[in-house]
Every structure is written in C-alpha cells, then in structure tokens.
Amino acid sequence: MSYEIYVVSHKKTRMPDGDIYLPVQVGPAEENFQGFVRDNTGDNIASKNPNYCELTVQYWAWKNRNVDVKGIVHYRRLFSNGKKMLFASPEKKFQNVLDEKKLGEIMKNHDVILPKKRNYFIETLWSHYIHSHKTEGLVALRDVIAEKYPDYLEKFDEVTSRTKAHMFNMIIAKSPIFDEYSKWLFEVLGEVEKRVDISDYSSYEARIYGFLSELLMDVWIEKNNINYYELPVMFMEKQDIIKKLGIFIGRKLGLVTEV
Known part of the structure; x- marks a missing residue:
C-alpha cells in the first residue's frame, strides 16, 4: 500500500x-522551498489559498495524486503515533510523529x-462559529445544504448542535474515500462561494472556507458511515496558553473577533 x-x-x-510525508508549499512566495512540491501545479486552486487555507492542498491531492492513501496535516500540527505528548519538547514530538509502521x-x-x-x-459548534466569525457564511452553508444536499441537512444540524x-x-x-469526500466538500463550498x-x-475573515470546512468533515463521515x-x-510550536484562553473568553463576551 502506498502512502502520501x-x-x-x-x-x-x-x-x-x-517517506510517507510530502511537504507542500502554499502561498505566493516566489522562492521554491527545497524539498517541497507546490500546490500550484496541475489542476489546482492555489490562488484561492487566502480563502481556502490548507484546502488548496486537499484539492491538489484529490486532482493530481495517485496513491492508495492520502492525508493532510499542517507544519504546526501533526498526528502522533498514539501518545498525547502535550507538554513534550518539539524534539520529543518529532520523535513520536505518526510513522509508516503505525499507519499501516x-x-x-x-x-x-x-x-x-x-x-x-x-458552547456548540454553531455558537462557537458565530462568536468567532462572520455569521453570513455559516447561514449560507446551511442554506446550500438544505437546497442542494437535503439528505445531509439533518446530520449537519446534529453535528453543529x-x-x-x-x-x-x-x-x-484511503484514496477512494479521500477523493469522494473532497468532491463533495468542494462542491458545497463552491456553492457557498457564489x-x-x-x-x-x-x-483573517477571508479564510472563510477553511473555517466552514471544519464543520463539514463530521457531517460527511457520519452520514456515509465511514469507519x-x-x-x-x-x-509543534510553542503555545501561549494564557493568550489562547484570553481569546477564547473574549470571543464569548464579544470582545474579540479576530486573531
């Protein structure tokens, strides 16, 4: 089985x-980072990265890569081999990143x-979103699902509650699932974009489709009974826990809308 x-x-x-990890460069930088591929090759939506965030790489992988298993992670967030490693040093964390043996x-x-x-x-996912972002995108997302994908509406309401x-x-x-989920996801977000x-x-708010997509993964996974x-x-980087807590509370009080 092949993995990327x-x-x-x-x-x-x-x-x-x-070997299972493939660094992918996003964004407008003219320099090509050594050892990276870019998401602006082949069939791509790289120019939409300011709005779709890491999803431009998901789209690129869906359209251009042919392996048995595909995955998306971030340079700051990686899957572990099973341990939480919450307070470990970056070096310890890199030593415990998900490896090919565990993945297999x-x-x-x-x-x-x-x-x-x-x-x-x-708070619910719905209330968290409206405390953190502009509401119109979330409302439009629900409208799109209700109109275009009504079989998913009950699950959407369940998940966001x-x-x-x-x-x-x-x-x-596994690639058939990755690709099918991607097809549905980009169809939904494309309708919202209109x-x-x-x-x-x-x-910050222009990253709307990256934010909205976080609400859709469980909807699709559960609706399709995916194992x-x-x-x-x-x-993988240092976190300012006090600052994050302050932002969390500020959002609930309506004092913070962006980070």
Missing part, C-alpha cells in the same frame, strides 16, 4: 522524517484517521 501525507506549509520549516497497522482495519475531537465545553468535533481539516484516508461577498473581509480511527494531534 501532505504537510502544508507557507514557510521553510522542519518537516517530519519518513491502522489502515488494515480502518478507512480513515481523524484527530481526536476538540471539545468546546460551554454538539460541543465536540474533529477539527483542523486534518484527515488521512453566495457570500467577501470583498470587504479582513485577511475511522482517532489519533492525538501534536502542536
């Missing part, structure tokens, strides 16, 4: 070891690997 896990990055930075064992019995669910505790979800747009999947004017959005396995996600 695409590590999305807009800058030159350390990448995980192992998981894929023998599962079709998809997802991050462990993120819990927002005091929860406090937990698989976030970060991180997924490793309905929402983002011309006056800040650079998945969860792994912890390791954040």
